[in-house]
Amino acid sequence: MLIHHILTKVNWPNGLLTASLLVISPGIACNSSNTPNNPLNSADQSGISGSVNVQSDAPSTQSILVDDNPLYSLEGHTGRVWAMAHSPDGRYLASGSTDGTIRVWDLAEGQSVYTLASHDGDVRSLAFSADGTFLVTGGDDGIIRFWNLQSGDEQMVIQAHNQVVRDLAFDPLGRYVASSSYDKTSKLWSADDGTLLHTLQGHTDTVNTVAFSPSGETIATGSGSVFNSPADYSIRLWDTASGQEISQLRSHTDNVRELVFSPNGVYIASASDDRTVKLWDVDTQEVIQSFRGHESDIPGVVFAGDGGILASVSYDRTVRLWDRETGAEVKQLPEHPSQVWVVSYSATSNTLATGGNDGVVRVWSIH
Secondary structure, eight states, rough: OOOEEEEEEEEEEEEEEEEEEEEOOOOOBBOOOOOOOOOGGGGGGTOOSSSSOOOOOOOOSSSOBBBSEEEESEEOOOEEEEEEEEOOOOOEEEEEEETOEEEEEEETTTEEEEEOOOOOOOOEEEEOOOSEEEEEETTTTEEEEEEEEEETTTEEEEEEOOOEEEEEEETTTSSSSEEEEESEEEEEEEEETTOOOEEEOSSSOEEEEEEEEETSSSSEEEESSSSSSSSSOOOOEEEEEOOOOEEEEEEOOOEEEEEEEETSSSSEEEEEEEEEEEEEETTTTTTEEEEEEOOSSSOEEEEEETTTTEEETTTSSOOOEEEEEEEEEEEEEOOSSSOOEEEETTTTTTEEEEEEETOOOOOOBBB
């Protein structure tokens, strides 16, 4: 059994906390007795539970309004922002960077409440648990780290992949964590003890993205071509319970960079380096809309508003909003100074967050 004793520094609202972490071999939970008051405990936790909220099919709307100026421009990262996610209650935003750190931002105050540092190399992926208690992070070191946000401590460490952990997702009930990697696999883990439940194999190159359906019964993965293997630009659907492949969706002609289910589970949106966002009907598994306008790779997409709007980000430095039904571009936010890599949306706080090469996290208010 390999045991490491790690000291990590955490930015606390009242100063700098040095937490002592005991990290045991993969999948073994590690608890720390150092448990200061949690700044996240003051957040309104109403509406957060382990139940799945499957919304009815919302009509498309073009009445969404986004301020041209960001609500916040959050500075602190010293490298590219690779990953972002809102907490379930919309109060907090987590960001991961090439500087090797994860920052948790309080969106009510516009300031950082945690800086978490344990990864060796870039932090490329992160996800909140359904109740907002845990944050999982992954990166270049192939490791998945579980952070307890009630204490700021690292709770569990899994040596998950032998290549970069490219994406992470918590299932809606908080039971599982899915990971995707440059090692051409996606894996399903127990969120309780880190046990490997399934290895999803079939992609012939890097698996860039992974997402759970709102019911948690289906996992979607998207692939690309990084290692000069046979090009695999497919989207694959998997049964969560069995780990078996259900089907393949093919239309993109370049890397599939991100997948997201609509809030009602009726649609999947996919972002690609072929400069398109595509909307898929989950039942028919057909493309029903293609969104065109970006002039470079599209690494991120989310559903916004009531699900009738999509927001995408691109290396062309733009953030664009699209009408789901018509495919029309309804809004373009002011250009970022450099490539935009990631986007996150919270329906609870009505905020859209974007990040990219300049290391700044921009938060936009949506009405």
